[in-house]
Amino acid sequence: METNPYSTPKSVLVKDTDAISISTSFSSLNFWRKLYLIFLWTISIVMAVVFVATITKSDTADIPFTIGLAALVLGFAYWTHWAVVKRNVGHITILAIINLIPGGNIIGCLIMFSIRGVTVNELKRYNLKDT
DSSP: OOOOTTSOOOOOOOOGGGSOEEEESGGGSOHHHHHHHHHHHHHHHHHHHHHHHTOOTTOGGGHHHHHHHHHHHHHHHHHHHHHHHTTOHHHHHHHHHHHHTTTOOHHHHHHHHHHHHHHHHHHHHSEEEEO
């Protein structure tokens, strides 16, 4: 070991291959992201069931609209789930903006930007493997 205080210190750089590898799956998410996705799916499924349950025989003209709305809610939940699990920062950003501008959901937007921040830090720190 070098004892000279004026010598250049030796630094060990971490290679990309030395980084901890994590698979991109639901089980590798932290507790809060899992909780958010479970809450999102629960609310989305309940909303879709309520939309379909409100269809009456007298309003047959509204059936395609109601089913389309239920499909849109479930599709948005699936897109959010996919973006969060796959750690796709671009999609998470788009979802945050969609929550805010057409949706008017400020809390959802803040949650998505929080998830985005955690994801960006995770991408810097770990070597993520797509499963």
